[in-house]
Amino acid sequence: MTTAVAERASLGFRRVASREILTDVRGGSFDEWIGGRVANQLSTNQGADALPFQRWHRFKEAFSPELIAEAVRTSPIPVRRLADPFGGSGTSALACQFLGVEPSTIEVNPFLADLIAAKLASYRVAPLLTALGRVTRKAGASRARGAQFARMLPKTFVEPGVKDRWLFDLPVAVEIFRLRAAIEEEVDPTTVRLFRVLLGGLITGFSNAVVSGKGRRYRENWQERRVDPTCVIPTFANAVAAAIVEITACATRPVKTSTVLHGDSRALFAGLQPVDQIVCSPPYPNSFDYTDVYNMELWMLGYLTSSESNATLRRATLSSHVQISRTFDAAPRTPMLDKTMRALNKVADELWDPRIPAMVGAYFSDLQKLLQASARLLPKRGQAWFVVGDSQYANVHVKVAKILAALAPSAGLSVERIAPFRSMRVSPQQSGRHMLSEDLIVFSRR
């Protein structure tokens, strides 16, 4: 074996198979799902990415399932339905199913929307196992060279890449394409979706890159530490087998229904059925576009097939970044935001992108619309829990929770409390020392 990934992947599976799965088959209640762990921070997913379903794909920015349990438990009205307009890894929706609450969620990233839907779906195990056998046999016997798949990808993806760098060695990419083709031949769309997202969870491990911070970088010595292509299909088979164990163990969770919408919550949220509670964490206005983090999965699994589809997806995301040219809505008016906008416009020449002030203004316009929609979806006294984070540009501090609190009354919501969750380091460009706060803000429908 030439390689680190083969080792990483197989070790990863051995760990899951022998230690976690066999001793860690849980059950359908919330407490069984979280395995009695004690989360010391509700806002982060510390350790939660090892939970059944959550380990299908690492999602650093998830909040903890206990946040949903706490919101439901302390709600002044009974919670039968809960919505999250920024689904991410599906923490809210999945936790809801374990808590006996019917979830609705929206996610703009098609890979993540499928990941959430795959976690929430019900399955019959025997046909899944048969399909797994069929897919791995077909992929293993395939002689396809994946030429048509490779043509759809950016040049940087597959060897020979650009300037002697590529994300996937050609033999590895060919194995992934063979698997993808075999998966897509399956007739049952629920099985196709499950297998595709489980393959998605392995994509970074098969690449020559690691994902960190705001994007990806090549692994150290990646040229010497190549991925063994013969590991691709067995690693996939192991991941599916592990997921089937989790699906089986948690099949008795009290709610099995859900609504998962793929698209832009700015357009879709107001159209949801009424709910008793909303819990979400929108992207922060820190110029970070989640599309970058999921770039490899989006392209390698065929969710993106052209630069236009990439641009369309970026435009559908919240106005929290300047990765794409688009028209930014005007900032809503409230004294604290007016002051922030004036300060940002004053330092516009010092900013690394002149569109940042407009982006920040549009961010609050987007969130104001979501607050208005929240007020329409909730009954009187129903709560909306938003986890938000501050940002800073050229020493101008964008106090997100405070600005949202000022915007709430005009949206028909009152603010019950703002609780600090943790502090985030400002970006290295800004010295990296000063801390920005992340807050939970609880709104209530008046």
Ligand SMILES: C[S@@+](CC[C@H](N)C(=O)[O-])C[C@H]1O[C@@H](n2cnc3c(N)ncnc32)[C@H](O)[C@@H]1O
């Ligand atoms: C902070 S993450 C949410 C994490 C989630 N709470 C969890 O625990 O996994 C924000 C998510 O919002 C999504 N997003 C960004 N813009 C969106 C939009 N306009 N509509 C729906 N989702 C959007 C991003 O793709 C990202 O997955």
